Amino acid sequence: MSAGLFAAIAGVIGAAIASLAFAHSASDAYLMLDATKAAASTASRDTVLHGQWDIALRDLDFVLSLDASGDGDITWAELRTRQRDIADYAYRYLRIADAGVPCTIRPTRMMVDDHADGAYAALFFDVTCPGRPQKIGVDYRLFFAIDPSHRGVFVFRSGAGTATALLSPETATIELPP
């Protein structure tokens, strides 16, 4: 056997044999839309939803290199100064439309949320759709191009109760229950 082949095999040999499961959860984000406060929050007849989107700092670091110092710690200073980049990146991958007419997503603020597997950036936003709601659809593509195992855990709260869905590359588009 050539040295090259051996090196190639040895490179993933541990991968093949030693460990058959990963230890970290894979990548998840949590997208919540709330329609319960919709009517009270707007004087116009437009539909307004409130959103919160929790995205793992680990995942954001992979695409945006948040750890500027490269020491392995993301500090609040490092995160704070990149808020705009995070929003620019994330909101590119979220589209909300009503009966095919795009709704406006307006970021309001960013906070930090602790989840069981680490810290998440919590992106808050308002969604405005023109007129009364007809058929609101969500199109979610965050991280799918770089990690097809990413999942968006979607929660929708409305007067009718709470609905959940799992967003994946196969199911990137969903329709909100009326």
Added chain:
Amino acid sequence: MPQSDADVLQQVPPASDPKVRDMKALRTKLDKAPGELPTADLLARAYIAFGREVGDAHYAGYAEAVIARWMAQKPPPVEVQVLQAIILQFRHQFADARALLEKALARDPQNAQAWLTLATLDMVQGRYPTAKDDCAQVARHGGYVLGIACVGNLRSYLGEARQSVVILTQIAGDAPRLSPSFKAWVEGLLAGANERLGDWPQAERHYRKSLEYAPGDNFLLVSYADFLLDRGRPKEVLTLLADHSQSDTAFLRIVLAQAALRSADLPRYVFLMAARFEALRARGSDYYGREQVRFALHLQHDAEGALELARRNWEVQRAPWDVRVFLEAADAAKRPQAAADVLAFLAETKLQDPIIEPLARRLRAELAAAPPAR
């Protein structure tokens, strides 16, 4: 919310780590020339190896994205198919992984990586006669050392741990020309084989040695932590895993150690572990059958629930730890009849293990005394 700029919110792989640097350099190279398969192949392998080392499933996803454009070809290049199989195997999508490996081997029967991956799959699923053939193919196409390591691993599952130690020791002696990750793997296998024999001092020596070759390797750390828990040394588990609580499998051992120490903080740890399992469930992942059984049994004290989880896990994997958690759950639930298939598997494979054997004997005795199951 953080109080000050210096607050550390999250640990990530440091950019100063040469492996992280190499991955970033390859990524930049691939982004500039996205059609270059050799670059993609190197990057995907680097992601898989790094993800395995630190125990982070994200990297399997990154690797999958990197090879996606070649996986879409009909047929995909063989080496890409094998990488995809390894990724699926990590996720315990064993049937899909097997199907891909069979396709790859039909086109390239000399692919040692594919044979080795299949051998692992067969071993973890308890298909030992097939695994033996796979190991022979590994030896044929991947060389003597790999073949011997494969067989050495297999024999420790077949009541031949003594022989396993002998042949693995032989390879370890050959070690100077082998890579540290390979040496770490062989040392880890030696530790496991010695555990089968109940030779605790030797097992510990090999665990420590394996961690010298691969410090921070999640799989080895967790295996050593299990060893320490079994020896009644939970305090050392906390020290060993202090920097690895992000890993779910390591975290479970931390929680088990806290339980053994009767820590006042235990409820918080149990809550966090439950939340991690819940997050996995919410995303539709089911990687950790074995760990879930242990959590249900030893931390939630839910023997019936643990037995049900063990039953499901048994359909997926049948390594010694899967045998053990099944028997422990059946024993705790006082349902020896539920363990009949597992006991038959044990009798057939002749697995030796100083913890599993007495447990199996007890369950067999109860089974014999009990009226036959209807």
